[in-house]
Amino acid sequence: MAYELYYWPTIQGRGEFVRLALEQAGAEYVDVARGRGGVAAMQRLMDGGATHLPFAPPFLKDGDVLIAQTANILLYLGRRHGLAPHDEAGHLWAHQLQLTIADAVDEAHDTHHPIASGFYYEDQQAEARRRAADFTGNRIPKYLGYFERALERNPQGDRHLVGRQVGYCDLSLFQLVAGLRYAFPRVMTRLERDFPRIIALHDRVAAEPRVAAYLKSERRIPFNQHGIFRHYPELDNPE
């Protein structure tokens, strides 16, 4: 039976980390809110009587199992599709990296919404400038420095974050880099030379046959100004 993925139909957002894992796994899935049922189907499930109620999208339905929280969904899929090591130490390490990627993604979001998700960007633009300056000046280098070291220290080689094959962490790090490039192209141009292993990983992931096919397909929603990664030139300040 195909997986059912529930996420907002017009953005990559957090759902994209799950989409990439499903695509790389070659798993059958329905991106429910992009189909005929639309967002109403997703909303019905959120308002319904499920015991394991999601707080927010994305969530994944696998038969009777309903799982929310992006990193938790990847923990589940990683085990089933060889996208993370099977041994406990390995899968905890992969999950730890994923949770740290999730933290970076949250902070990327808050650069344009530092006050409240419910306000327009224009109503928090001054605050956004201050927060983005800290994010681009301090936080991006700190996060990327960490992932660069993690690659460097992988006993099985610096081509993957964990183990010796493309896992969900690699897919997510690819997506983080792609998102940061979209949102902060000038900042990233300046920073990327310091993180050669991450950039090489990004390029290899993009060239994985299933990922490459996905990225060219209509299933890949383009980056846009409604997602987590948004390009506001005034926030892309490489000082």
Added chain:
Amino acid sequence: MAYELYYWPTIQGRGEFVRLALEQAGAEYVDVARGRGGVAAMQRLMDGGATHLPFAPPFLKDGDVLIAQTANILLYLGRRHGLAPHDEAGHLWAHQLQLTIADAVDEAHDTHHPIASGFYYEDQQAEARRRAADFTGNRIPKYLGYFERALERNPQGDRHLVGRQVGYCDLSLFQLVAGLRYAFPRVMTRLERDFPRIIALHDRVAAEPRVAAYLKSERRIPFNQHGIFRHYPELDNPE
């Protein structure tokens, strides 16, 4: 062999969720940075050559295993000490709830540091007022409403978030409520009547023999103005 917990020695912070789990489990542990080695021991480990490098405290050492990210540490401890169900659906659900508590904790932190953790509160006070107004007006009710529903829907009864005994999620929800009460006493006084199951759970957890002994001990660091939950009267606006 005793667990080694590494966390900042002067605050509850994210480490407190781990401390509560270790205490409830009756596990032997050393709170390393509070001991003779102090923060230097923690810093050495972070700067050292560990393969499974932590991004930030807290992290837990169990012999050769080094685990970071609060929710990931609890996933590990939950399995070993009966603080979460053993079946896959149950432990994913517990983890999903924990990740949602972690999101709420992040947002509580950002009420007093909406721009950057590296700036003083006084340098982001205007932004903090705006962010706290959204947090107390919209986000706290949304999070607590969610956990109240999760309690209500537990097929094994509304005394626990998952299953029929005190788990790490219950301990963490207790800590979230305690922290919100410290930071936003006026807001919480107004809100609590809407979440009777959560408040009852908070009180029961506080009365668990091991938790009660811990809370009275010197091992429990009091809430203070350096942690995640801070009390600034100007942010505690119950409008």
